[in-house]
Amino acid sequence: MELFFQSFLGFIGGLGIFLYGTHLLSNGLQRVAASKMRTYLTKLTDTRLKGLFSGILTTFLLQSSTVTSILLVGLVSSSALTLSQAFGVVLGSAIGTTFTVQILTFDISMYSSIFIFLGVIFIIFVKHDKWKSAGFILLSIGFIFFGIHLISSALEPLSEQARFLEILLSLSENPFIFAFISMVLTALFHSSAAMIIIGIAFVTNGVLTMEAVIPLVLGANVGSTIPVLISSTTSSKEGKKLAVFYFSFKFIGVALVFFGLAFLGPLMEMIPGNPGRQIANFHTIFNVWIAVIFLPFLPAIATLFKKLYPPKKKSPMFQVDLPEHLLTVPEEGLYQSKQEIVTLASLVHKGMIRRLEDYIDGKIDKQKLYEIEILIDASYIQIQQFLLKLAQKDLTDEQSNLEVKLLNILNDIEHIGDTVIRFISIADKVSKKNIILNEADLEKVKTLLHYIEKTYVDSLSAFRDDDLQLAKDNLQYQASIDQFEKDVKFEHFNSLIHKKEHNPDISAVYLDIINQLLHIYQHSMNISRTVLGLI
Amino acid sequence: MLKRQNYFELKSQQMKEIILDVLERLLQMADQYTAHLEKPSDKKKAYILQVEQFVNQSEERVNDHILELLSLQPVAKDKVKELFGISRIAGLLERVGDQLINLLTISDGENAAELMPMIEQFFHYEREMMGWLIQGIEKNDRHLLELVISHDQYVNRLNKGTYQSVVHSVQEQEKITESNLKTIIMSRFLERLGDYLVTIAKIYHDFLDTRQASDE
Numbered sequence: 001m002e003l004f005f006q007s008f009l010g011f012i013g014g015l016g017i018f019l020y021g022t023h024l025l026s027n028g029l030q031r032v033a034a035s036k037m038r039t040y041l042t043k044l045t046d047t048r049l050k051g052l053f054s055g056i057l058t059t060f061l062l063q064s065s066t067v068t069s070i071l072l073v074g075l076v077s078s079s080a081l082t083l084s085q086a087f088g089v090v091l092g093s094a095i096g097t098t099f100t101v102q103i104l105t106f107d108i109s110m111y112s113s114i115f116i117f118l119g120v121i122f123i124i125f126v127k128h129d130k131w132k133s134a135g136f137i138l139l140s141i142g143f144i145f146f147g148i149h150l151i152s153s154a155l156e157p158l159s160e161q162a163r164f165l166e167i168l169l170s171l172s173e174n175p176f177i178f179a180f181i182s183m184v185l186t187a188l189f190h191s192s193a194a195m196i197i198i199g200i201a202f203v204t205n206g207v208l209t210m211e212a213v214i215p216l217v218l219g220a221n222v223g224s225t226i227p228v229l230i231s232s233t234t235s236s237k238e239g240k241k242l243a244v245f246y247f248s249f250k251f252i253g254v255a256l257v258f259f260g261l262a263f264l265g266p267l268m269e270m271i272p273g274n275p276g277r278q279i280a281n282f283h284t285i286f287n288v289w290i291a292v293i294f295l296p297f298l299p300a301i302a303t304l305f306k307k308l309y310p311p312k313k314k315s316p317m318f319q320v321d322l323p324e325h326l327l328t329v330p331e332e333g334l335y336q337s338k339q340e341i342v343t344l345a346s347l348v349h350k351g352m353i354r355r356l357e358d359y360i361d362g363k364i365d366k367q368k369l370y371e372i373e374i375l376i377d378a379s380y381i382q383i384q385q386f387l388l389k390l391a392q393k394d395l396t397d398e399q400s401n402l403e404v405k406l407l408n409i410l411n412d413i414e415h416i417g418d419t420v421i422r423f424i425s426i427a428d429k430v431s432k433k434n435i436i437l438n439e440a441d442l443e444k445v446k447t448l449l450h451y452i453e454k455t456y457v458d459s460l461s462a463f464r465d466d467d468l469q470l471a472k473d474n475l476q477y478q479a480s481i482d483q484f485e486k487d488v489k490f491e492h493f494n495s496l497i498h499k500k501e502h503n504p505d506i507s508a509v510y511l512d513i514i515n516q517l518l519h520i521y522q523h524s525m526n527i528s529r530t531v532l533g534l535i
Numbered sequence: 536m537l538k539r540q541n542y543f544e545l546k547s548q549q550m551k552e553i554i555l556d557v558l559e560r561l562l563q564m565a566d567q568y569t570a571h572l573e574k575p576s577d578k579k580k581a582y583i584l585q586v587e588q589f590v591n592q593s594e595e596r597v598n599d600h601i602l603e604l605l606s607l608q609p610v611a612k613d614k615v616k617e618l619f620g621i622s623r624i625a626g627l628l629e630r631v632g633d634q635l636i637n638l639l640t641i642s643d644g645e646n647a648a649e650l651m652p653m654i655e656q657f658f659h660y661e662r663e664m665m666g667w668l669i670q671g672i673e674k675n676d677r678h679l680l681e682l683v684i685s686h687d688q689y690v691n692r693l694n695k696g697t698y699q700s701v702v703h704s705v706q707e708q709e710k711i712t713e714s715n716l717k718t719i720i721m722s723r724f725l726e727r728l729g730d731y732l733v734t735i736a737k738i739y740h741d742f743l744d745t746r747q748a749s750d751e
Contacts (some may be wrong), residue, residue, distance in 0.1 A: 533545060534542045
């Protein structure tokens with residue numbers, strides 16, 4: 001019993017270190033490669049087959065099919081990829097995860113201490129961010145192999161424990177239950193590799209035969225899709241489609257293999273390599289096989305999914321779409337936040353700034369502007385909350401810089417909304433007090449409005465396209481607007497004197513209107529400043 | 536905690552890098568010049584002229600950066616002073632390059648061997664001064680900048696000494712030779728070169744003082 005307990009402790013310790021290592025590795029690789037992989041997926045996935053290869057590469061490099069699927073959801077939602085292409089990437093992603101197991105099957109556990117040592121040296125003694133990231137990757141590789149070594153060592157003495165063998169054999173005699181347990185544990189660990197490595201350790205220590213471990217591998221394949229399926233419940237429609245497809249193709253593939261399970265034993269003998277390698281090869285062959293089966297039918301499957309998940313009628317009003325699971329991939333979280341801010345900023349342009357001239361001319365009702373302002377305030381809170389949560393994650397310097405920019409720009413957009421409302425309340429005073437502004441003054445207000453709209457649109461374009469030159473041009477034009485402001489005020493005073501007018505209300509209201517418009521202008525300029533990095 | 540990259544700081548850093556790069560190249564230019572005096576070659580001469588062109592272009596690059604920064608946002612008085620100072624440093628570096636070209640033009644003849652000992656004496660100090668200037672600017676080290684400033688006296692002394700020895704030689708020979716004239720002119724160029732390095736050190740030292748005062 002004591003031996004069993006010791007082995008159990010060694011086993012869970014090893015499993016913990018292994019899982020922590022895979023988590024650390026995926027995070028480390030994500031920091032280094034997520035944005036590159038996003039660009040790569042967008043540019044090189046124009047066919048299903050290319051999608052398949054992109055999926056293999058992306059998942060292998062990021063060491064996480066979950067991260068790949070989060071990147072995919074964003075790409076499909078923004079129409080950068082079609083659903084059929086994205087399904088191709090999902091099939092490739094399933095193959096990509098098997099390469100991890102292939103690498104883990106190499107017997108290099110004895111070198112794990114070297115990886116850990118080098119990783120720690122880089123993390124503690126090197127200041128440069130990139131070397132630190134490399135240090136985390138080395139440390140995580142070390143942990144993974146050290147974990148495998150502990151799992152394997154813990155299971156070794158159990159192979160001589162009759163009672164343990166008896167329990168495990170009776171479980172393996174019912175492949176469905178065995179696969180089910182494997183599926184549940186994989187879903188809990190969030191790692192099919194962990195389960196398959198345990199299976200390999202069973203075989204190499206003589207606890208189970210190779211045939212007995214096949215259901216465990218199959219269960220792990222389905223289990224790896226469960227966390228994605230669960231997190232998709234709070235995701236967009238595209239996220240749901242991808243998650244259901246991921247689960248379905250794995251489940252159908254596993255079900256098909258279960259039908260021919262009796263014939264698999266002799267076939268397994270034909271797979272080359274030692275028992276550990278044979279299991280890893282089976283895992284790869286299985287995933288390649290289901291990819292080959294599904295690949296020709298992807299357009300039809302995509303059509304079916306579109307029917308199963310018909311597009312919702314788009315709400316006429318803007319709604320923030322930043323699901324919580326995006327927080328797990330900061331790169332994607334920041335990208336999606338930027339898209340939301342751009343959409344919100346466009347709404348401010350079309351719904352508020354562009355309408356101000358019509359409002360001055362009495363062509364639209366102020367109620368419409370108030371409705372937009374309420375929407376802006378609500379969206380501002382949602383996006384800011386998401387960004388603040390994201391800021392609490394481990395961001396790279398580059399990500400942190402973008403986060404600061406997004407928070408600043410979001411704040412400026414919200415202020416523009418507030419200023420437009422203040423402008424309206426001042427304009428209301430004009431009508432309540434029966435103040436009539438002269439034609440010349442009104443023209444000046446409209447000219448200023450055009451300047452402001454141009455500045456805002458240019459700032460927004462600079463932000464959307466990361467166009468530093470446009471932001472600079474915008475800022476360098478500032479002096480002209482400053483002079484225009486002075487000219488407007490000077491001409492206004494002269495006009496009052498010329499007309500022998502001395503009602504202070506006219507002047508106060510007119511100057512108030514000008515000042516509010518200039519506030520909008522200043523916030524627009526702030527957007528350009530922030531884009532450039534004057535923060 | 537969030538981190539941000541400020542465009543103003545980024546540009547300031549880029550200008551500092553340009554200045555350090557120019558100083559390094561001027562040092563190489565000086566080495567190539569003495570190597571050329573010892574063993575003249577078109578390759579060395581071409582290299583010196585190429586570096587001079589690079590130094591001139593660098594001055595323009597620095598001024599472009601300054602112009603851009605001033606046009607983007609209102610800048611605090613201390614910062615404006617600093618930007619003007621950087622522009623002056625870039626201008627002074629360009630003049631150091633000009634002086635080296637002047638030296639090359641005058642000494643590019645048959646009596647280079649006669650001039651070599653005097654040039655080496657000046658360069659002994661001025662190379663050291665350039666080295667301290669590079670380190671001082673790179674590490675914001677006041678002490679190294681002060682070393683540059685204090686070594687001006689040795690360069691001035693050399694200039695005076697050269698002048699006196701030429702006067703003595705003219706008195707002895709009772710005539711002014713071309714070599715005497717060249718020595719006087721070159722000594723003056725070399726002394727000015729030192730003056731420029733000292734002025735750069737003083738400007739940068741002043742930056743550090745201003746920054747420290749504003750931090751406090």
